[in-house]
Amino acid sequence: MPSAVTRVRAAHARIAAVDRPEIWIDLRPEADVAAEAAALDARTARGEQLPLAGRLLAVKGNIDVAGLPTTAGCPAYAYTPVEDSPAVARLRAAGALVLGTTNLDQFATGLVGTRSPYGAVRGAVDPTRISGGSSSGSAVAVALGIADLALGTDTAGSGRVPAALNGIVGLKPTYGLVPTAGVVPACASLDCVTVFARTLPEAERALSFMTDPAPAPPARAPGPWRVAVPHTGHLGGLAPGWAAAYESAARQLADAGAELREIDLTPFTAAAALLYEGAFVAxxxxxxxxxxxxxxxxxxxxDPALDPTVRDIITRARDIPAHRLFADQARLAALRTAAFAQLADADALLLPTTTEHPTLDEVAADPLGVNARLGRFTNSTNLFGLCATAVPAGTADGLPFGVMLIGRAHTDDRVSRIAGLLTTPPARIAVVGAHLTGQPLNGQLLALGAEFECSTTTAATYRLHALPTRPAKPGLVRVGPAEGAAIEAEVWRIPAAGLGQLLTTLPRPMTLGSVTLADGTEVPGFLCEPSALAADAPDITHHGGWRAYLAARGRG
Known part of the structure; x- marks a missing residue:
């Protein structure tokens, strides 16, 4: 693994490349993080065991990081803590480096990621769409390959909805498993600290350092995993293609040996409606x-820069009479009994994480209605005292699609093992031209669930040519060691299915072959048929890369 200092430098280069300032509330100066990284490198060189050494961490702006303002998305609320929250402190003790604090729906009130005076956080794949919230900046920082890990919170789905909409993993542990000291509360009796990562093992590893000792999980009878699934006709309205994507995930679990059991989802969706429509919002x-x-x-x-939607939700809750709360508590108890009866001895419940991926304009036109729809499947989880693991499950209509596995309290490991049946190790792909960050075809990679890994160069055995294509792209060809040069490249991680789909759509003269990187590793990447290198495909190797060539032509 590269040194911690190298990783910090690469992260800040990535921050500049993606140009998403709305991700951050307080981004630590590169020099400060690099100095901390250098000290970390020195400690590991002396043999100190730091299992997360050099992993880069983004922290939601309602979680305390010593020396950085905790704003909860409201500048006038800000205070500067003198110590880290336990979750941050434990990750730092394991070697993680904090890059900064991230944007969120103000006071963690919302599932959209737009309710912030620091700006709406745009989706990682399609910037015309929302990121999801309230842990918006944290999710996008991970999805865009800036941070390895990020902390969020989840009361109604804030650690799962943005995971699904940005194609990453979100773990919502059992309530109380991760201390919430140093977290600005939304609903203190429900709040959970959550973790985002690009892979399930990364997320699980981080969570293992954050948690307090937990009771033993409930015993289960021997046999295959038992997974509860509602009929897709009972899920309510979903975005086009999402029902089919959900059914595909269910089939994948069945193909992996899980036993699927159909259940009635009514008590779950009825409880979900109580979270905001009932007295619990008080x-x-x-x-x-x-x-x-x-x-x-x-x-x-x-100026408090209060978001008007958040302000109205919270101030209206002031006048809810106490008798409504007691009535809703009785209603919730009955729904919990009915829900657990439906689950019976199932190990987990499989659901779409959310219902749709709206645009920024759609949320602006109907902020409350869209938010309510997004929480249809997530709102009941904490009310029922359950744990959940949200994972990517392919794409639908060209955008990330995600599902979640929900289980009883303290079955976190069991639920994640089942979710693991839906994930496969990603492939790696090297790109040198129109698929680079910020270039016209980069969206193709993001739509297929690809995640940025690093910037690098090829080995010095390649020539680069400018092809007469639309959009403009280069052709990379392998030559002898004495004839070639190192070419700027990026390495992305992409689901195996996405790599196959990309190959089927690759136009001539482009091909997919093995590219040798500067460190000697071989990675699949875009190459060019030598027959295409005619007079109208000039050699541009001397520029060192496609971006430098475009800049020289005034098109960068």
Whole structure:
């Protein structure tokens, strides 16, 4: 693995390349993180065991990081903690490096990622669409290959919806498994600290350092994994292609040996509606209502930049009568009994993580309606005291599609093992031209679930030519060691199915072959048929790469 300092430098280069400033609330200066990384490298060189050494961490802006303002998405609320929250401290103790704090739906109130004075966080694959929230910046930082790990919170789905919409993994542990000290509460009785990563093993490993000792999981009878699945006709309205994608995930579990059992989802969706439509939302007023009331009255207070949707949700909760809460608690208890009866001895419940991937404009036109739809399957999880693992499950209509496995309290490991049946190790692919970050065809990689790994160069055995294609792209050809040069490249990780799909759509004269990188490793990558290198395909090797060639022509 590259040194921690190298990884920090690469992360900041990636931050500049993707140009998504809305991801961050406070990004630490590169020099500060690099100095910390150098100290980390020195410790590992002395033989110190730091299992997460050099892993780069982004932290949601409602979780304390010592020395950085905790804003919860509201500048006027900010305070500067003197110590890390336990989750951050434990990851740092294992060697993780904090890059900064990330944007979120203000006071963690929302599943859209747009309710912030720091700007709406755009989706990683399609920037006209939302990122999902409230842990929006954390999810996109991981999805775009900037951070290896990120922390979020999940009360109603905030650690799962953005995972699904950005094609990454989100783990929502059993309530109380990760301490919530140093976390600005949304609903303190439900809040969970969550972790994002690009792969399930990475997420599980990080979570293992964050958790307190847990009770033994409930015993299970011998036999194959038992997975509850509702009929797709009972899921309600889903975006085009999503029902088929869900059915495909269910078949994949069955093909892997799981036993599928159809259940009635009604008690789960009925409980989901209670979270915002019932009296439980009053706990959000308990968390930050007094602050909001004061900033609305006290004209001497600096501009609080309160998001109007968040403000209205929380202030309306102030006037909910106590008798409604007791009635809703009784209603929830009955629904929990019915839901657990439906689960019976199932090890997990498989659901689409959310219902659709709306555009920014669609959320602006109907902020409450879209948000409610996005939480249809996630809102009940914490109300019922369950754990959940959200994982990518392919694409639908060219966008990431995700599912989640939900299980009883303290069956986190079991649920993740089942979710692992849906994930396969990604392939690697090297790109040198129009698929580079910021170039016209990069969206093809993102739509297929690809994730940025690193910037590098090829071995010095290649020539690069400018092809007369639309969009413009280069042709990479292998030559002898004395004739070639190193060419700028990026390495991406892509699901095996995505790599196959990319190959079927590759136009001539492009081919997919083995590319030798500067470190000597062989990676599949885009090459060019030598027959295409005619007079109208000039040799541009001396530029060192496609971006430099475009810049020289004033097209960078």
């Amino acid at each position: 706990e959000r007023y308990t968390a930050v209502g007094a602050f909001i009331d004061k900033t609305l009255i006290d004209k001497t207070t600096a």
